[in-house]
Amino acid sequence: MGFWILLLVVVGLIFSAxxxxxxxxxxxxxxxKxxxxxxxxxxxxxWTEGSSSKTFYITCEFENNExxxxxxxxxxxxxxxxGDKIKVTSQGTWNWAERVIT
Known part of the structure; x- marks a missing residue:
């Protein structure tokens, strides 16, 4: 009985995510865009110590100093x-970047 309840909770959490x-x-x-x-x-x-998970960030500055x-x-x-020029495209909470080659 307890197994089925736990299974339903796990499936519910996955479904809601x-x-x-x-x-x-x-x-x-x-x-x-x-x-x-x-x-x-x-x-x-x-990265978190003891984990193999890494997140990579770049910081860019725009003409208005933002x-x-x-x-x-x-x-x-x-x-x-x-120092590279970069084109940043934003759409809602999504952001992606690409190098501008001149």
């Missing part, structure tokens, strides 16, 4: 160098 993620994605798709050109001013890696920290994948992290 999927619905919550779907709502966020749906809301983001409704938002306009905003593209801005900036400059990479810093890079950092965040700074924004963006999460990037480990495959793109090495492509960015401090």
């Amino acid at each position: 999927m619905i919550g993620g779907s709502r966020i994605a749906s809301n983001n798709r409704k938002q306009p 905003i593209e801005r050109i900036g400059e990479v001013v810093d890079k950092r890696v965040d 700074r924004k920290e963006i999460t990037v994948g480990d495959d793109k992290y090495g492509l960015f160098v401090v």
